[in-house]
Amino acid sequence: MATKRKRTDLGIAQKCEICLYKDKNPGASQEEIAAHFNCEWKTVISRRTIGDILSQKNKWSVGQSVVCGARTEPKRMRNAENVEMGKALFLWFTKMRGKHAVVTDAILTKKACYFGSKMGVTDFTYSTGCLSRFKARYDISMKVICGESEGVDPVTVAVGHYETRQIISQYSANDVYNCDESALFFRTPPGKILSAGLVCGTKRYKDRVTVMFCCNATGTNKRKVLVIGKSKQPRCFQNFSVQLYVDYVHSRKGWMNSSLFLDFVSKLNADILCQDPNILLLLDNASSHPADVELANVTFCFLPPNTTSHLQPLDAGIKCFKSHYRKLQLQHIVQMMDADSDPDVNLKEAVSFIRAAWKNVSPLVIQNCWAHAGLIDKGSLATNTHDMTESVPAVTSAQLSDIQAILMKLPAAASLFDSC
Known part of the structure; x- marks a missing residue:
């Protein structure tokens, strides 16, 4: 009775390589081919296995192109039907x-x-x-639809990009600012969890605030975050100085409106007046951003309609901010669960997370956002940052000792800012 051959599992790429070796060495026998690949792959391939593979040479030659586009290599290839x-x-x-x-x-x-x-x-x-x-x-897979960039006319983007660059080129990168607002569902927990069985969902929190960010192109001047809530004085703000963390204002729906925006840019104009430059403020054309406002030290530059996903620098920076915010929120949830406490987040805690998350967005990230939008070259941003850094006088060791001595007299204030 003949002994049954031991099965050798070879992938499609290996079978293709055997056929390619035979093409390059037409005089090689099946025994020589088997010995060559047994030595190279440290496996046991019989002469009859080599013969079976070479007898279907056309099949494995076709399979090679299929393998190149696949994520993982299958052990066998099924012929396509129809x-x-x-x-x-x-x-x-x-x-x-x-x-x-x-x-x-x-x-x-x-x-x-x-x-x-x-x-x-x-x-x-x-x-x-x-x-x-x-x-x-055909290497087709399910993808998540991200952003709104496909719904924009490329001609409008190109024209807006050119015109905006022309305006920005008249200013130093340190004097070009962008502000953008976004909704933040500050209580919403993660949508995915780990579980060994069926997970039943609960009603998701819809508590929302609007957060508005403003900074210059080099990231060296990040303005305090403007947070817009629905309540004038939330209950959780009792005995809490919210203005130390963010600029908190309120509106009926918690959205930006023309009045709040006018207050924001007026304060920006007053702060710029103390520094004595004129700045360019890049804005989208939202209805809450009135175009008929004239300020002494702030010049407005409005982006063309529906081009925010392409030309708004902070559109990408907000994603980075929300990533930092969710990380802080998850750390809070873990700490509360370990302490057998309610892991929910109130607005007071959210405000401290917002301040810390915006602080964690580095100047390099902001520079990359502007470079990604193509409005300012990355080399120009790095040069302006370097020049500004060198213009700041070095702090002497004596000055540092004086600062530390003052902080030692203010332990409450020091602990307050360390916790943020």
Whole structure:
């Protein structure tokens, strides 16, 4: 009775390499090929296995192109069913994505059924497995839709980009500012958790504030965050000096409006007056940003409509801020859970997280945001930062000793700012 051959698991890439070796060495026998790869791969491949692979040489040559686009290498290759239908489906998919259309698994399956009926395909199941193999074959995967950049006319972006750069070029990078506001759902916990079983959700918190950031292009002057809430004096602010952390104001819906914006830029103008330069403030064309305001030390530059996702520098910086905020929120949740306390976040705690998160956004991140928007060259930003750093006089050791002596007399104030 013949002994059964021991199965050797070879991947598609390995089988392709064996066929390629045979092409380069046509005079090599199957025994010599087996000995070569046994030595190279430290495995046991028989002569008959080499013969089986070389007998299907055309199959593995096709498989090599499939492997190059795949995330992980399969151990065996299944031949595609109804190749022509798959090509037609992929052609349609490419056309739809070229039009920025949203294509899901359900839509793809429906379209496959349509092509199958037109081509007279009767032996195809249109199952989840078939769909998964089709997507793996063409390197298609599910992606999260991010931002709004695809819905903008590229001509409008190009014109706005050119005009804005022309205006910015008249100012030093230290004197070019941008302000932008965003909603912050400060109590919302993470949407995903670790669990060994079924997880039942609860009603999600919808408590929201509007946060407004303002800084210059080099990141050397980050203004205090403006926080807009709904309550004039929240209960949690009792015995709490909120203005030490942020500039807190209120409106009926907690949104920015023309009155609050006018107060904000008037305060900015007064602060700039003490420093005696004129600055350029880059803004989006939101209705809460009136264009008819004239200030002595602040010149407004409004971006074209619907170009915020491309030209607003702080649009990317806000994402970094929210990442730092969520990290602080999660640390708070862990501490409260360890102490068997309620892990909820109130507005008082959120304000301290906002201040700390904005502080953690480094000048380098802000410079990268401006460079990413293409409004100021990265080299120009670095040069302005270097020049400004060298213009600041060095602090002597005697001055440091005096500062430390003063701080020792103010332990409460020192602990307050250390905790932030």
